Amino acid sequence: MSATTTDATLAWDDVLAAFDPVLGLEVHVELGTNTKMFCGCATEFGAEPNTQVCPVCLGLPGALPVVNEVAVESAIRIGLALNCEIAQWCRFARKNYFYPDMPKNFQTSQYDEPIAFEGFLDVELDDGSTFRVEIERAHMEEDTGKSLHVGGSTGRIHGATHSLVDYNRAGIPLIEIVTKPLRGAGERAPEVARAYVATLRDLLKALDVSDVKMEQGSMRCDVNLSLMPKGTTTLGTRTETKNVNSLRSVERAVRYEMCRHGAILKDGGSILQETRHWHEDTGITTSGRVKSDADDYRYFPEPDLVPVAPTRETVESLRATLPEPPAQRRKRLQSDWGFSDLEMRDVLNAGLVDLIGETVEAGATPAGARKWWSGDIARRANAEGSTDVASYAAERSITPAHVVELEGLVTSGRLNDSMARQVWEGVLDGEGSPTAVADARGLELVQDDGALEAAVDEVIAANPDVAQKVRDGKVQAAGALIGQVMKAMKGQADAGKAREIILAKLTS
Amino acid sequence: MAELTRDDVAHLAGLARIDLSDAELDRMVGELGVILESVAVVQQSPIEGVEPMSHPMPIVNVTRPDVVRPSLGADAALSGAPESDQQRFSVPRILDED
Numbered sequence: 001m002s003a004t005t006t007d008a009t010l011a012w013d014d015v016l017a018a019f020d021p022v023l024g025l026e027v028h029v030e031l032g033t034n035t036k037m038f039c040g041c042a043t044e045f046g047a048e049p050n051t052q053v054c055p056v057c058l059g060l061p062g063a064l065p066v067v068n069e070v071a072v073e074s075a076i077r078i079g080l081a082l083n084c085e086i087a088q089w090c091r092f093a094r095k096n097y098f099y100p101d102m103p104k105n106f107q108t109s110q111y112d113e114p115i116a117f118e119g120f121l122d123v124e125l126d127d128g129s130t131f132r133v134e135i136e137r138a139h140m141e142e143d144t145g146k147s148l149h150v151g152g153s154t155g156r157i158h159g160a161t162h163s164l165v166d167y168n169r170a171g172i173p174l175i176e177i178v179t180k181p182l183r184g185a186g187e188r189a190p191e192v193a194r195a196y197v198a199t200l201r202d203l204l205k206a207l208d209v210s211d212v213k214m215e216q217g218s219m220r221c222d223v224n225l226s227l228m229p230k231g232t233t234t235l236g237t238r239t240e241t242k243n244v245n246s247l248r249s250v251e252r253a254v255r256y257e258m259c260r261h262g263a264i265l266k267d268g269g270s271i272l273q274e275t276r277h278w279h280e281d282t283g284i285t286t287s288g289r290v291k292s293d294a295d296d297y298r299y300f301p302e303p304d305l306v307p308v309a310p311t312r313e314t315v316e317s318l319r320a321t322l323p324e325p326p327a328q329r330r331k332r333l334q335s336d337w338g339f340s341d342l343e344m345r346d347v348l349n350a351g352l353v354d355l356i357g358e359t360v361e362a363g364a365t366p367a368g369a370r371k372w373w374s375g376d377i378a379r380r381a382n383a384e385g386s387t388d389v390a391s392y393a394a395e396r397s398i399t400p401a402h403v404v405e406l407e408g409l410v411t412s413g414r415l416n417d418s419m420a421r422q423v424w425e426g427v428l429d430g431e432g433s434p435t436a437v438a439d440a441r442g443l444e445l446v447q448d449d450g451a452l453e454a455a456v457d458e459v460i461a462a463n464p465d466v467a468q469k470v471r472d473g474k475v476q477a478a479g480a481l482i483g484q485v486m487k488a489m490k491g492q493a494d495a496g497k498a499r500e501i502i503l504a505k506l507t508s
Numbered sequence: 509m510a511e512l513t514r515d516d517v518a519h520l521a522g523l524a525r526i527d528l529s530d531a532e533l534d535r536m537v538g539e540l541g542v543i544l545e546s547v548a549v550v551q552q553s554p555i556e557g558v559e560p561m562s563h564p565m566p567i568v569n570v571t572r573p574d575v576v577r578p579s580l581g582a583d584a585a586l587s588g589a590p591e592s593d594q595q596r597f598s599v600p601r602i603l604d605e606d
Binding site: 033034035039040041042048049050051052053054055058060066067068069070071072089091096098100103148149150151160161162163164165166167296298301302303305306307308309310 | 523524525562563565568569571572576579581582585586588594595596597598599600601
């Protein structure tokens, strides 16, 4: 049977029973520099077409590229954060191909001399275990232009009559990070792929080298996958699924390709080495371009650029600028804040770590900061269709100071929890600061113990059976009495104090 | 040095997007062969212990600060394009060999 691109898939359990997956991930990151890799053109996202171009990035004759020093520094910092060696001396190369997304007919890249190589990134999986992802290399290159295909159906490349190209993106600094073939992930291969990309994204964000927005294409992932029959060690033929641009898609694409490869191999077929396109909507890949003669890129050293040879002093001074690794920071914060694993995970998933950190720094207790941000504020954000609590809060000018203020109102005894919730409603409705809202709504616990005692006496008198139970030692029965007292007080009492008084009257 | 074959020339022509007729291919095999043969003399140089050179000047780390400089502007950028549309370069459809 010849190599095939069938869309049939094998059941997941059958794939795992017969094969071991081998993963390879290539991630392209657009750096957040002000200017392009080899020229001073701006890199602003969303500018009018072809307004951020010059003779260098348009490949006009006689133009001389010069390397962006911040891009080199960012590349070295990324390499160091990935535990890589940094080259003593390396060059750029021309990758020659004809495609209108590069007006020069070559892409300036690095070939056999990457700036960073031989590293690793430890990735934490959902069960708390760690998977070490070996990094092959991280190299510098430039992004390509953006093509708009005209005349075909729905803007796709097939059937187009011509293409319109915008070169604003051409020349924006890219770092390509390539893993070694990752074996041994087994059934966790899809999870490992997602966790790696997520960990890498967090790391790049902490390094402040890129805005790492997968949805805007400033971070893009290509998934290489092959299967080895169990018990064998020779790598199978791989496919490369291009531009898988969300964490969830990375996981799904790996799983899908495993099942697709499995179906072909189980039938005695062989895998065609090709690129595949990922379809977010249907969750499948389709055949793209087959490796061909055109992939003979005829790399050669770029004669217009001189070698990059960072001194060891430079490398060490850049190493000193590395932030605390995100995973380590999370562990430290969890221990500082005294959160359980579950609480920490919820806070992480909700993207609230930085906000809680700022809130604690501003004077709130960690428990209070967590309670309000992931409770009332997050609930309200979700109810209004926002999954990003931080930006929801920012849009409404809700700050850590508000949380500190509200917590102060509760601990000082002015508000109880249910009143605090009402205050949040007002704050989120734009009625002002917590104190202002509490004032305007007349929210204040009744501080008059006499009124509270009178209410307790009435409730005890009205519920002799329940009161007797408490007298007989069933302390939990007091809950029903507390509820009635709070009702009698129209919620404006301190439930803790009500409980104290009830127990004092019935058990002493 | 290995002889340049007709297949080599056809492959290179394909990569360079140059359409050569059979007669032209035959002629190029001969002409390119002569050029390669002439240049091959340099392979007799004693190069033991000599590092390959990619740049004539022994300098490294020429960089520029990350400061925006004015771009050309779309009109000037597109002025050399044979065709343009919607402020973009218009190019023949891609993947015509598919």
